[in-house]
Amino acid sequence: MPMATSAKTRANRTSPAGPRRPRRPAAPAPPQLENAGRQAAIERAKLDWESTADALAALVCLLGQDGEITRTNRVIEDWSLGTVSGVVGKHAHAVLHPGCRNTRCAIAGFIKQSLGEIRDGSRQQFELQETIGARFLHLTIRPMRQRAGAESGRGDARAVLVVTDLSALYRAQDALERLNSSLEERVRARTQALADANRDLRNEIIRREQAEVALRGSRNELVALSEQLIGAQEGERKRIALELHDSVGQSLSAVKYTLERGLELLRQPRLGNPGAVFQLAVRRIQETAESIRSISMNLRPKLLDDLGAASAIQWFCRDFAEIYPSLTIVTELAVNDGQVPDRLATVVYRSVQELLNNVAKHSRAKHVLVKLSLDDNTLLLEVRDSGVGLEKATPESRRHGSGLRNLRERAQMTGGQFNIVQAPGRGTLAQLSWRLAEEDRAAPGIAARAAK
Ligand SMILES: Nc1ncnc2c1ncn2[C@@H]1O[C@H](COP(=O)(O)OP(=O)(O)OP(=O)(O)O)[C@@H](O)[C@H]1O
Ligand SMILES: [Mg+2]
Ligand SMILES: [Zn+2]
Known part of the structure; x- marks a missing residue:
């Protein structure tokens, strides 16, 4: 075969044992044996x-x-x-x-x-x-x-x-290629996710920096406001001291002097009637008591505590009209006591006082309108007079007065805005407004609480 x-x-070729050059010549095998060996x-x-x-x-x-x-x-x-x-x-x-x-x-x-x-x-x-x-x-x-x-x-x-x-090899190669491409896809997705995270982080840093700037700004504002507050309190103290000195102090000096004069007349009746002098002293004491009452009323009217801002303003206007009979005061108070939040009651009342005092002192007006309203969650106080207008005011008094400045500061400290405009010949309009916050509506004024 x-x-x-x-x-x-x-x-033959591969057999190392193949006897290429035998050392001893082998004896020739018989033909049948040779055949069997070959087979x-x-x-x-x-x-x-x-x-x-x-x-x-x-x-x-x-x-x-x-x-x-x-x-x-x-x-x-x-x-x-x-x-x-x-x-x-x-x-x-x-x-x-x-x-x-x-x-x-x-x-x-x-x-x-x-x-x-x-x-x-x-x-x-x-x-x-x-x-x-x-x-x-x-x-x-x-x-x-x-x-x-x-x-x-x-x-x-x-x-x-x-x-x-080669199928298995090719299948393995295929699988390897698929694995490779899915790996690439995953690397791409991960790179994208990292880039996104990086961008978010950068935005966050910018946002924080802005917030920090805003915080610094509002901190500075707060410092300025508290300085103003301290200044305003200081001014208020000086005003009280001055008022005590000017009205009560002087009245008491006058009373003391009158009583001494009465005593002198008792000792020497020929010089005059002591009864009339004592009557004068009584009147002076009454006046002093009156001015003490009015000073304390100015500090914080009892009505504000008992009734609330709207009622206190109503009362003040009526009282003011009695003191200044030449001035007609019209009030339009479209807000009830409960609608003025406690935190604003004093500042609203103080503003009316200051503005009406200014009208009486500077405007020479015959009419003044005091308006308090609440619209769209904004509390608005307006005092409009028919006087000479701001421009007619003496520059001297404008420089020295602190009433309007205090008023503006108080408004700002309570989150409100103050504005005073004048139209020559048509008087002066002062406006104060406060946008009421959620908590203002949740914590209504005294009267609303008292009513419960
Ligand atoms: N209703 C007004 N009509 C005309 N001028 C006014 C009126 N209100 C204020 N003024 C002018 O503006 C100035 C400043 O007013 P402001 O209340 O700050 O000071 P003042 O009333 O003079 O002093 P103070 O209030 O400290 O007792 C007044 O001096 C006055 O000249
Ligand atoms: Mg004033
Ligand atoms: Zn074929």
Whole structure:
């Protein structure tokens, strides 16, 4: 068998024990013995081939000159293409590519062309990659080594076809590529997320910086306001001291002087009537008591505590009109006591006092309107007179007065706004407004609480 020939050639070549130059010439063996030895060697070579070829993962086929399989390994069965003995004699294309009717099939052409060129001796190695079904195959064809001078007959193996299944490799490569691209996708997504977080962080830093600037601003404002508050309190104390000195102090001095004069008249009746002098002293004491009452009223009217801002203003206006009979005071108080929050009661009342005092002192007006309203959660106080207007006021008094300045500061400290405008010939309009907050509405003035 040509197969055996080939295997034997290799066995001879590869056997290190092969006695190329025997030390002693061996005695020639008898012909039957020589035949038996050759047969055993052939069997050994066959077994060698089988165990070697079966150990391979590739499909190995020995091909005859027309492409028919003369021998193959177990892989043919692993791939379910037939049995080791069943495929012998069948064309390799028919076995590898079952049911193929394609006359231009690449595999059929490859086998045919390779064997033709091997016959010519023009080429020694042929390769093809082709998919059959789900298998991605790599095919190589090489010529069989021939024993020198041996005649080759029909049916002798001419070539070795080795078919390797690369599907697993390609699948792994595919999976690797997919993994790679999903990794890239994840890296992209993560980079994007990091960029987003970075931008958010930068925005947050900007926001905090702005908040810090605003905080510094409002802190400075607070410092200025508390300075103003201290200043205003100081001014108030001076005013009280001055008032005590000017009215009470002077009155008491006058009373003391009158009483001393009365005593003198008691001692020397011829100088005059002591009774009239004592009567004067009583009147002065009454006046003093009156002015003490009015000073304390100015500090914080009892009415403000008992009733609330609107009622206290009403009372004050009536009282004021009695003191200044030439001035007609009209009140339009469209707000009840409960609607003026406690925190604003004093400042509203004080503002009316100051503005009416200014009207009486500076405006020479005949009429004045005092208005208190609540619209759209804004508390509005207006005092409008029909006097000479601000411009007519003496520059001297404008520079020295502190009433309007105090009023503006009080308004600002309580979150309100103050505005005074004058229209020449048409008098002066002073406006104070406070936008009421949620807590103002939740904590109404005294009267509303008392009513409960
Ligand atoms: N209703 C008004 N009509 C005309 N002029 C006015 C009126 N109100 C204020 N003025 C002018 O504005 C100036 C400033 O007023 P402001 O109340 O601040 O000071 P004052 O009344 O003079 O002094 P103070 O209030 O400290 O006792 C007044 O001196 C006056 O010239
Ligand atoms: Mg004033
Ligand atoms: Zn085919």
